[in-house]
Amino acid sequence: ETGVTQSPTHLIKTRGQQVTLRCSSQSGHNTVSWYQQALGQGPQFIFQYYREEENGRGNFPPRFSGLQFPNYSSELNVNALELDDSALYLCASSTGSDNEKLFFGSGTQLSVL
């Protein structure tokens, strides 16, 4: 059983650029959630995808968007990067809305210069 994998592990971008982060969910999981963890903060919910449809969104602007593919892998896209977007981005997969069974990846550390 493979776990949740995220790529890349680290990324450096400049302000105004666009970035795509990728997540492969754990085998058998059809739900993917994305969280942003800024330095010294807890993870903050960005959005969740269930069977390729957005299924809930946190307090993030529209320049944060996502996709889920038929194999349940997912992408997080951020346009017009700002310095405050520098954070660890965590992907978590599950078989539904059972938060106890939320399996997190190791994250992508994004630095915006």
Next chain:
Amino acid sequence: DQQVKQNSPSLSVQEGRISILNCDYTNSMFDYFLWYKKYPAEGPTFLISISSIKDKNEDGRFTVFLNKSAKHLSLHIVPSQPGDSAVYFCAASGNFGNEKLTFGTGTRLTIIP
């Protein structure tokens, strides 16, 4: 607006003693609470949870206590072991765990051998 608060950024405990991590919340709609543990360079992993219909839940060395009137929960680890050194996040959810997680800022626990 921090709805879940962990007021102690760090805690050091002697090996074999009890570790007590605290968490406060402000949103009365939260009815499900979870603790996650995070090692460096890894994603958070689920540790233990409690529903608002209970005031205590035990799993081996880990016990979570919930005081609804005070909007306070705590995680007790006894006896503490060196492998327990990690960052612990308190998280809360509504609809008995079926809604997005709201995380606290975390407490870094260090077990001293």
